[in-house]
Amino acid sequence: MAHNYDNRSGGRHMTFDDDHDNSEYNSEDSFKRKNKDDDRFGLGKRQRFGGQNDDKPRFENWNSEAGRMSNWNSNKNKKWQDAEQFEEYFEDVPRPEKPRKYxxxxxxxxxxxxxxxxxxxxxxxxxxxxxxxxxxxxxxxxxxxxxxxxxxxxxxxxxxxxxxxxxxxxxxxxxxPQYLRKYLFSFHRFLGKVGVLNALNAPHHLLSKQWCEYREGVVLDRRNKSLSYVDVGLSSEITIDKKLDAGLRVTVKLPPETKDLTKRFGVVVSPDEPREKCGYYWGxxxxxxxxxxxxxxxxxxxxxxxxxxxxxxxxxxxxxxxxxxxxxxxxxxxxxxxxxxxxxxxxxxxxxxxxxxxxxxxxxxxxxxxxxxxxxxxxxxxxxxxxxxxxxxxxx
Missing domain, CATH: 3.40.1280.10 (SPOUT methyltransferase, trefoil knot domain)
Incomplete structure (x- = not known):
């Protein structure tokens, strides 16, 4: 059954080509008469799309083929534009002045x-x-x-x-570090009152938006013959070029060039290296x-x-x-x-x-x-x- 939208009514009234008598649906006061006690089609639509104070519904651009295509292309372009502009910005952690051997x-x-x-x-x-x-x-x-x-x-x-x-x-x-505790500590009665602990805010307790060349991580349980995946507290896990047991805590060094990559990688180093080579206090x-x-x-x-x-x-x-x-x-x-x-x-x-x-x-x-x-x-x-x-x- 073919149908057309009557634009004068904002898309709410429909005319049917094969109806013999559609005057009842096309009269201006038809919806007022039939829905005076329940304004489902007026108030309800405005509530969902724009609020009760909108004068017109927000879907009138979709009443024509050109309007629908224009709206679709606009949303598509905005989506890809947002994806291209998305970048992960980091705050660099200050590096100590000299190594510390003692x-x-x-x-x-x-x-x-x-x-x-x-x-x-x-x-x-x-x-x-x-x-x-x-x-x-x-x-x-x-x-x-x-x-x-x-x-x-x-x-x-x-x-x-x-x-x-x-x-x-x-x-x-x-x-x-807080982001590793879920992997390394299961529930225990000795940890039942940890809510009273004050945060250490130690240098190696890094936030996801902080960038440091070293990070603490835990090896994830993901199968790969030559690589291991490690959660180091960033937005996504990184890879290391060693096959290690899942659940192992490791200290990872991140090369400078991996900062701007979406798939980051690192190498496992000694827990003493951040202190001995760069002077970080590492817990x-x-x-x-x-x-x-x-x-x-x-x-x-x-x-x-x-x-x-x-x-x-x-x-x-x-x-x-x-x-x-x-x-x-x-x-x-x-x-x-x-x-x-x-x-x-x-x-x-x-x-x-x-x-x-x-x-x-x-x-x-x-x-x-x-x-x-x-x-x-x-x-x-x-x-x-x-x-x-x-x-x-x-x-x-």
Missing amino acids: TISIAVPASILEETCKKDELRTYVVGQLARAANIYSIDEIIVYDDKCWRKKDVTGNDSQNLIEMMRMLLEYQEC YTVRVAHSLTEVMTGGRFHKGYDLLIGTSDKGDDIKKTEYPTFSHALVVFGGVEGLEAAIEADDQLEATEPLHLFDFYTNTCPMQQARTIRTEEAVLISLCALQDKLLPKGKN
Whole structure:
């Protein structure tokens, strides 16, 4: 059945060629008469396409073949124009001035979670403060150790091990870039209160619109014989020229020319390269030590730590102390009972006094007025006091 649109009515009224009597549909007041109680064709159409205050519907250009083609071509051209103009813009991350070869490590006892914190929410917050302090002062390694000084003397091995594991997991979670956590951390009761953690905003916690030559990523589970796909927090994954196991966290270097490509690629490098070659602070590693002895001997540096510093209110005034140059420094903090109790509780140690174990035994807050300083407070105070005192080798 052929039909034509009557343009005088804005496309709402239709005339039918083979109708014998269509006067009822073509009269000006036909819709007013038939729909005076329900304005479906007037108010309803204006609501959908342009709002109630429009004088005319917005589909009158489609009443002719030329109008339909013009509208279609306009939309098509706009689509391709938008696609051609689309570009991904990045904010360049400032590059440090010089490489950094030295490292600074800290050791913290897990007993502080049992001594001073009663609920998991507070324990999570305290660990988050330790991570924040380490990030602020560019700490490269955090050692979680068992100082054998638990408040409850009958505490079981499982209880102490759970608190050590909780501290380790929270520190690793906090250090991990946000876009990788969904791959590397499944739900665990130790992570139940992570909402109280403050963001680290570390240099390697990059946003999708920030450009840095290095990025942390995780290998995706996509099959390819010679390549691996890696999520590095950009708008799309990148490829690397190695076949690695899915779920592996990697540090990737992105060549400068890949910045303007839609299909980006990179190479896997050592996690130390951003620090050693460019001077970026690239987060910290976490190590667990089951005794104070293991803190000293279990490091990843083949020559060990060449500067050992113990902290205590019974130590020497930091203002009167001068430290030698170093390559790998270690600063050890005690729990509520101090490092003296930790040394006495370690059966493997031959040392009986802190000065027998450490190169320096330092009081980093000689003007202390409170009877005790919490360990998370001592870490922040000590790192602030030491930043102008520690002189790495080769630095003038």
